[in-house]
Amino acid sequence: MFTKILIDKMDKKASQQRQQHPQPSMSKSQSIYYPMRVTPHQEISATGTMGVGASNTARPASGTRISANAATTTTTTTTTTNTSHRNRSTRQLTRRVANPLHEDREEVLMNRYFNGRRDLISSGIHASVSSRHHQSVQQQQQHQQLVSRTTVDLSEKLAKINRRAAIKELTALQQKNMQASDKNEEALKELQESIPEISKIFDVHCRIGSGTFSTVLLGTLQRERSLVETQRRRFAIKHHNPTNHPERILRELECMFRIGGVDNVIGINCCIRYNDNVAFVMPYMTHDRFHDIYRQLSLQEVRDYLRNLLIALRHVHKFNVIHRDVKPSNILYNRRTGKFLLCDFGLAQRIAEDGTVMQSNELSSNAVSALMKDMEKSRSAGGLQDGNSAQAEAEDYMANRRVRALGGGVTSPAVDPMANMQKLREQITAHLSKKDIAAQKADTLRLVNRLRLTSPNVDPNGYVINTNNTKKDMHASRAGTPGYRPPEVLLRYPHQTTAVDVWAAGVIMLSMLSALHPFFKAPNDCAALSEIINLFGDVTVRKTAFMLDRLIMLSQKVAALDLRRVCMRFRYSDFFLAPELHRRYRRADGSTELCRNCEQPTFNCLCRHSAHHLEMYDGLDIFPANAYDLLARLLEVNPQKRISAEEALKHPFFSDHHRITSGMPVISPHILQHQHQLRAREPLPSGANAPRTLKPYVSFPSELATASATSATVTASTTTTGGASLTGESGVAGPLAVATPSPTVANV
């Protein structure tokens, strides 16, 4: 009965629809039989209900019958095969039949259906199935349309963002290139205008570097124009800024001329002056930027780099000259050929007879004229012999490869000894969650902050005072680059020696071993001293200050860190921070116990005299224990005890051709596997006379022999003078301008 009413209503509506959208090819009674397999009850009546026709009985059919009232359809294939949907519709209808209250609701739905269908028809899609079914189909379609529209919208937006980012990047790159080419043009023009003579001798090609005091350009000789490009000798033309003090230029010239040209120290081919403009012509050397390579250098490369640096320093120091600006950007190092040159003597100083460093204005006019005469003599003797052609460089490379093939020389970066390590790293980091990564970052940041912390209350200009009233406070040179200045410079000690350069070499080695560059990054000398205290402890620095008649006042004690563990913590941070390891040491409440001094988890404690149970990570480090011993000697806080370049060259680190790694607890099977790989790579020499590792050098501590993680910095604090008695309470004489360059971290 209710069904009848419903059907009538729907018929009425349908006929209205038909009037609005007449279907010319079908009469009211027309039916279409589709030759498709259907199941019983699959007949679809004109009213859109299924299996409930006028008779409301199930009729087996060999095809899908669609009455003309439902209009023609092309969508039945999907709807008729969707049996679950159909059953649901049937059930719903049955329910509605049983419950008259559904009628009104049904009517609303029907209206919606027909309105929707009208829309569909007008848009070219013909509806043909039951209203409920159609409604859901329609909803599905709408949903799909919406989803696809949203997807299209999103991907369009994404594409737009990408396009915009790419354009931005490209513009920035173009701007950078333009700026670079502008700078290039500018530098070329400036050189040619200020020293016209240059353009008569050289073809100046481009700018290759610039510093605070000069611009360096690449030039080739005009008289070699007829040669193939690769055979032309190349020269670096260092054009000094006209604001440079003439004394400074003269000093650099003297060093390069008298000291340079041998033992990895850059020489000079000629010097051209025109009014107040000066240019040095030096052999050009292609080199790698330290920043690009310091993390990938193998043990052998580190060894070669440091040996070359120490050879250069030994040579410079023989002349009683302090280079004062030893830092990676003043070292030209070619990783392919293994060639090495120490350059930039702009800050070099000679040590006077009385031990003080000579100021530039102390160079006598006699010395200057002697220098000029000597230079002139050498020019007429030959001149411009040392240019370095691309072909010569390629030959060097080939020769180097041959030497390597015979088992010597520098290792090829192509044979990457750290490939296994990289693989292992990838395995470890592959499964890290965002939370793990965030925790790791926080941990490393805490350590960096711990190393770089300076008390905010400290007076950066008055953090150190002279304790010796009787002596006149002499001028102490501060020349050098921040981050590479040694404690004696930061303590304003006037009697500086060549040990200044050795410290800087130690800082470079520290960056290599820790894979952290720059390692020291203080904005001023006071903060720089704090960084040193944070690493070497307050006692060591206070003792040194006392030795140098200096007083520093610290608000807190700071325990020294273990150099090897610090380096390893940065270099192998993925292993130190492996989540599985941290989970193992986690307390019941989920927290991790931290060392109060170094602020690292206790099992990763970096303190030199740690009382905690430590995870050892042995077998992981590519650097042997004696590398850290040398590092500690180069970075000896007390300049009087610091190793010299000559002594350093005799250190076992440079004669050690293999290393022994002791078996230690490991954190995971990955590391075990890696240890195995490492050992496989480093076979012990078989001959009876083969050199053994760890030959005693000066006096080796027993710890070194066991390759334990305890510090190699054994000689760092052997002074018996009580450092603690110097902290002000002891009544040290002198104008106590109290200062506290202290790292305020430690709660020892």
Ligand SMILES: Nc1ncnc2c1ncn2[C@@H]1O[C@H](COP(=O)(O)OP(=O)(O)OP(=O)(O)O)[C@@H](O)[C@H]1O
């Ligand atoms: N002989 C050379 N061959 C190739 N490149 C060189 C040569 N000499 C210098 N350079 C490049 O020029 C850069 C600047 O040179 P240099 O350090 O002598 O100038 P500077 O003005 O004294 O620099 P800074 O202010 O950094 O001490 C070097 O870092 C290096 O990249």
